[in-house]
Amino acid sequence: MRPVRSALYLPASNIRALAKARALPCDAVILDLEDAVAPEAKTAAREQALAALREGFGERAAVLRVNGIDTPWGREDLAAAVEAKPHAVLAPKVEDPASLRTYHEALGGAPEAVQLWAMVETPRAVLNLPEIAAAADGARLAGLVVGLNDLAQALRARWTPGRAAFSGVLQATVVAARAHGLVALDAVFNDLDDAAGLEAECRQGRELGFDGKTVIHPRQIEAANRAFSPADTELAWARAVVTAFADPANAGRGALRVANGMVERLHLLEAERLLAAADAGVGT
Numbered sequence: 001m002r003p004v005r006s007a008l009y010l011p012a013s014n015i016r017a018l019a020k021a022r023a024l025p026c027d028a029v030i031l032d033l034e035d036a037v038a039p040e041a042k043t044a045a046r047e048q049a050l051a052a053l054r055e056g057f058g059e060r061a062a063v064l065r066v067n068g069i070d071t072p073w074g075r076e077d078l079a080a081a082v083e084a085k086p087h088a089v090l091a092p093k094v095e096d097p098a099s100l101r102t103y104h105e106a107l108g109g110a111p112e113a114v115q116l117w118a119m120v121e122t123p124r125a126v127l128n129l130p131e132i133a134a135a136a137d138g139a140r141l142a143g144l145v146v147g148l149n150d151l152a153q154a155l156r157a158r159w160t161p162g163r164a165a166f167s168g169v170l171q172a173t174v175v176a177a178r179a180h181g182l183v184a185l186d187a188v189f190n191d192l193d194d195a196a197g198l199e200a201e202c203r204q205g206r207e208l209g210f211d212g213k214t215v216i217h218p219r220q221i222e223a224a225n226r227a228f229s230p231a232d233t234e235l236a237w238a239r240a241v242v243t244a245f246a247d248p249a250n251a252g253r254g255a256l257r258v259a260n261g262m263v264e265r266l267h268l269l270e271a272e273r274l275l276a277a278a279d280a281g282v283g284t
Helices: 015-023 039-055 074-084 097-106 123-127 129-138 148-155 164-179 195-208 218-227 232-246 265-279
Strands: 006-011 028-032 061-065 088-091 115-120 141-146 183-186 212-215 255-258 261-264
Touching: 006 015, 006 061, 006 218, 015 028, 015 039, 028 039, 039 061, 039 074, 061 074, 074 097, 088 097, 088 141, 097 115, 097 129, 115 123, 123 129, 123 148, 129 141, 129 164, 141 164, 148 164, 164 183, 164 195, 183 195, 195 212, 195 218, 212 218, 232 255, 232 265, 261 265
Parallel strands: 006 028, 006 212, 028 061, 061 088, 088 115, 115 141, 141 183, 183 212
Antiparallel strands: 255 261
16 A cells, blocks of 8 residues: 555545545545444445445545444444455444454455554543554554544543644554554544644644544645655655665765764665655655
8 A cells, every 4th residue: 555645534425525536636535434424324325335446546545434343334334345345444443452353353354455444532542552553463453543533522622723632642643553563644634724724733743753644625635645745855865865875885884974964774764764655656
């Protein structure tokens, strides 16, 4: 899967939105069968999601957010995912390794390439983040997605610019993801008319270490893509670092001076990651 700077939630009940998504510059589409779909529309939405997944979304990753496995629709959603083979299945309200394993087992008939992403959106999930992430190897888990709307309600926390009430949760999610090689996606920004607020929150997510951001409207895609793409200055630095370490004159050296700073081999790894992201289409 290509790097995911922007992942657009789409109600699977909205056929028009599903069709339009194929022309949008997002890196992933999340076909939502859960929060965005009313109970009476869930069966029809599942069928529409299946049809859309069969048609595909071009280079965009296709992710299916299923209903909770303990709901009347969850098991059938997961059976549909086995049939449709999306890039990933997004499981809501995963609270511990045991609940993660139930989703993994329900996807047992899907190819190994079908990933499992877990929503981090309840207090118990936050408390159990290290254990949930550690279960990745045995449960096809490949990503953590923050859901602050549900979490804010559960915590009775107040939304403020800078998300002070959630800073610990956001950082803990990135730490857990990095410890186990998982994708980490930041939460949605709810105010569609606050472009400056969206920009600031995207920058904050990038600074915290997230790979990308979930978005709820096409107009939010560009800000997320820009914030989570390597900047030209970053790519110039990366090329300089790779070139310096590739110079035979520097063979065996663990630290070098590049431009105005010292770099070590750990910086070489970061430089190679940035260049690989650019080669994959991020920032182009």
